[in-house]
Amino acid sequence: MTLNTLAAAVGLALAATAAQAATLTVYTALEADQIKPYKEAFEKANPDVELRFVRESTGxxxxxxxxxxxNPKADVVWGLAATSLQVLADQGMLQPYAPKSLASITPAFRDRANPPRWxxxxxxxxxxxxxxxxxxxxGLPKPQSWMDLTRPVYKDQIVMPHPASSGTGFLDVSAWLQMFGDKKGWDYMDKLHVNMAQYVHSGSKPCKMAAAGEYPIGISFEYRGAQLKEKGAPIDLVFPKEGLGWDLEATAIVKGTKQLAAAQKLADFAASRPAMELYEKNYAVxxxxxxxxxxxxxxANYEKQLVKNDFTWAARHRDAILKEWSRRYESKAEAK
Known part of the structure; x- marks a missing residue:
């Protein structure tokens, strides 16, 4: 074989490999610093699939x-609130699929349908x-409960995520309505609003603002709080005694994807033990x-502090909740 012939053969082989490789468009609300290690781990295990991420906040x-x-543009969603995915599932936008490790997933942490849509x-x-x-x-005392945050001493000292922009903000509002009931939940948020300095468009930003001393109190989530505290920020993490609102990061295949086989590979990986070992670096449950x-x-009893969370209820009432929330509280929203 001549050098020219060999070069041509190699070129054809490379072209064939490139032709066989699939590119998945992945929509995500993962924290920006999580995407790179997740992407690298998946592509190392699946060298025939390349991931192209589109990252924005949950809302x-x-x-x-x-x-x-x-006219779907995404093939897969990897890392979006289960409440949001349930909204999409209810509209028939997700492709049912049972990942290979499904039997190892806690039943409460997956879609109720069989096969699951997320x-x-x-x-x-x-x-x-x-x-x-x-x-x-x-001279501010450390709050111990959600109700404590309505005390006059905290006026203009609190920031929290906007629920239409942030999954963290929505899980707060949804949890308060489920914990306290509709009337008492809105009454609580009315009182909290009096003390609120600003509603920001990121779930992690309130904790970053508290860590930087911009405001003494930020309603956020445990991963970002623990990370900032480990880095030396002068913050304490408070877990209100009434219970903690929560949501799941979850994975789903978008119905209509032209890369179904590759999308299933990502769904398999996202539910696998190697992926869980990556998630464990950020989350406790x-x-x-x-x-x-x-x-x-x-x-130590962190998981037991999670309130009962009905994803189906939250998804079906999401639009109405956000409309009412905006009517009452939009005046203190951070400018976009």
Whole structure:
């Protein structure tokens, strides 16, 4: 074989490999610093599939998917609130699929349908980030409950995520309505609103703001709070005694994808033990039991503090909840 012939053969082989490789468009609301290790791990295990991520906050990704219902642009959703995925499932937008490791997934952390339309990855839950240095300067006591945050001493000292933009914000509002009931839930949020400085468009931002001393109290979630505290931020993590609102990061295949086989590979990986070991670096409660390790910054009974969360109810009432919330509280929303 001449060098020219060999070069031609190699070129043909490379072209064939490229032709066989699939590219998946993946919509996600994962934290930006999580995407790279997840992508690298999947592509190492599946060298014939390349992932192209489109990342936005939960509310924006949910709205984008709904707007594209009749002309889907995404192949897979990897890392979006189960509440949002249930909205999509109810509209017939998700492809049912049972990942290979489905039997190892906790039943409460997957879609009720069989085969499921979405499968959970990990839990993230409400946490109050409390800046002890700034609070001491202002003479603010550490809150112990959600109700504590309505005390006059906290006026203009609190930030939290906007529920239309942030999955963390929505899990807060949904949990308060499920915990306290409709009337008492809205009454609570009315009182909390009096003390609210701003509703921001990110679930992690309130904790970052508290860690930086911009506000002494940020309603956020445990992963970001623990990460900032480990890095030396002067914050305490408060887990309100009434219970913690929560949601699942989950995975789903978008119905109509032209890359179904590759999408199924991603769904298999997302529900596998190797993937769970990646999620464990960020979260204390996983969809697959027996993988998570205790986090010294979280209570030993952390999982038991999660409130009862009806994903179906939350999904079906999401639009009405957000409309009412905006009518009452939009005046303090951060400018987009």
């Amino acid at each position: 924006i990704i949910t709205a984008k998917l709904l707007s594209e219902k009749n 499968v959970g990855m990990d839990v993230w839950a409400a946490t109050i980030c409390f800046n002890t240095v700034e609070a001491a300067k202002k 996983l969809a697959m039991p027996g993988v998570a390790k205790p986090n010294p910054l979280l209570p």
